[in-house]
Every structure is written in structure tokens, then in C-alpha cells.
Amino acid sequence: MIDKAIYHKPAKPADPNAEYLTVQETAYVMRCSVNTVRRRLRVLKRGGGPGRRLSVSRDDRKALHADAAKRRRTALAA
Numbered sequence: 047m048i049d050k051a052i053y054h055k056p057a058k059p060a061d062p063n064a065e066y067l068t069v070q071e072t073a074y075v076m077r078c079s080v081n082t083v084r085r086r087l088r089v090l091k092r093g094g095g096p097g098r099r100l101s102v103s104r105d106d107r108k109a110l111h112a113d114a115a116k117r118r119r120t121a122l123a124a
């Protein structure tokens with residue numbers, strides 16, 4: 047049986063500046079959970095459909111970072 051717990055843990059990437067990273071590597075770089083990365087990708091309409099392996103491009107990571115910064119500013123203003 048395959049241990050699927052590895053899919054829910056952030057993993058250190060070999061090269062954090064690579065063109066494409068997995069969701070787990072992106073979560074490690076952004077210091078958040080894998081579920082948070084998946085949820086934000088879904089909100090931004092980025093990534094594949096159900097059952098597809100997700101790789102996050104450099105542009106998608108920039109969009110995720112901008113979205114997170116916008117959320118922080120909104121939370122601080124409230």
C-alpha cells in the first residue's frame with residue numbers, strides 16, 4: 047500500500063528558483079500547508095483538474111504570493 051501522507055507534507059526543493067515546483071515544494075517555499083497552496087490555486091483558477099498532478103510555475107508562485115500579500119493587507123485593515 048502506498049503511503050499518501052507524503053502528499054500532504056511540504057518538501058524542501060532541490061532548487062527553489064526552478065521553473066516548475068511540485069505543490070509540496072511550493073508549500074515549503076511559501077511556508078504554508080499543501081492544502082493552502084491547492085486551495086489558493088483553485089481560487090486563482092490555476093492548475094489542473096481533479097486527479098491531475100500539479101506543478102506550479104514561477105508565474106503561478108508570483109500570483110500566489112501576491113494573493114497572500116493582498117489577504118494579509120485586508121486582514122490587517124479590518
